[in-house]
Amino acid sequence: MYKKRLFGRRSSGIGKISLVLALLFLMGWATGLVSPPVRAASTTREELKEAKERQSALSAEKARLAGISRQLDRERDELTGQLAWLNKRSDEQKNLYREKTAQLEAAVSEMEQAYADYVAAEEDLASKQVQYSQRIRTMINYRPKSILEIFLSSKSLQGFFTTLQFMSIIADADQQMIEDLQAGKDHAALLRDLAKQHAADMEEVVEQLEAELAKLEADAEATRQDLEEVELKLSRQQQAEADLLAEAAMVAELVKTLQKKVASEQATAAAKATAAARATAAAQRKPVSGKGWAWPYPADRTIYSAYGMRFHPIYHYYRMHTGVDLGGKYGNSIVASRAGEVLLVRNPYEGRNTGGYGYGNYIVIDHGDGYCSLYAHLKNTLVRVGQQVSIGQKIATCGSTGTSTGPHLHFEILYNGSTVDPAKYIR
Ligand SMILES: [Zn+2]
Known part of the structure; x- marks a missing residue:
């Protein structure tokens, strides 16, 4: 059977476009546009400036992803259109097929009727031939008699002529009857042959229609698969966009926090006009010291996924793992890896094991010397923004909120706004 895919070439074209889009998207991840909050500057004002720059970079990234999304929407619309067209054509062909099948059935019964007529005509002819030969024999029996003999055996002159006329009429009628029978027989045979040819033609038409239908169904199935592929890509894309939105919200939160901090610093500066007062304030902001970093997950000292490039278990492509x-157990204690001030607590899924996108519930602690630590996918958050925490202090419990496949702590260390490998710090 002929099974070439109508849109095979076009589908692979779409596949290529999608691959390019996926690569572009990967590059978006790799550039770190969606990595955790940046704290590069030494003063709050500079931090705020950088956070705002990051916000505008995220907006640009959002616009770029929206463009990719629109492209995928177009692909989906195109494939949906193709599918609808193929389904419509398939329905039309099915109607035609039903029509032709009915025609075939009619032709077959017409042929059968013609055969029956033909057989009946032949039988009729045979019987008429028997009757005819009997009539001929009867007439031959008369033949030895001369017209004189008939004349002599006739009771009257009237009877003689009546007998002659009668015999002639009978012979003529018999001849006519034979001719009619022959014509009828020929006609029936012609009808039969025509019906037979017609039926054979119809069979060919139906066979051809069956092949076309099978091909159409295969095309429709191929298009349905293409459509599913595009839908899957689209849903992955949409999930990635939702992730990005969550990250953008996080940065917005950070900006808000930093703005509050600027305002409070201004108030402090106004209140404490002397250099001595400022020095005291600066001293108070200094983090609790200690070069060491504690292991933030006391119950388990294994690193299950290292820092660096890795294959993403949900999106199924390579991306930078930033921590x-x-x-891995729900409810296990999570402790501050170093002393510092809680910079950010985001806990929309507080107390829940799962839910949301991105980091889910998370905490950021500022260690004051360019270092921050980040704790993500938490179940419970036990500290508040602005709180001073000491090294080893319990700050959260383990969960699987956000984009996560199971309970674990995603732990990051940032130095001047860039992630570094935490394995080189924590012990
Ligand atoms: Zn992680």
């Missing part, structure tokens, strides 16, 4: 994955 390490530790532990």
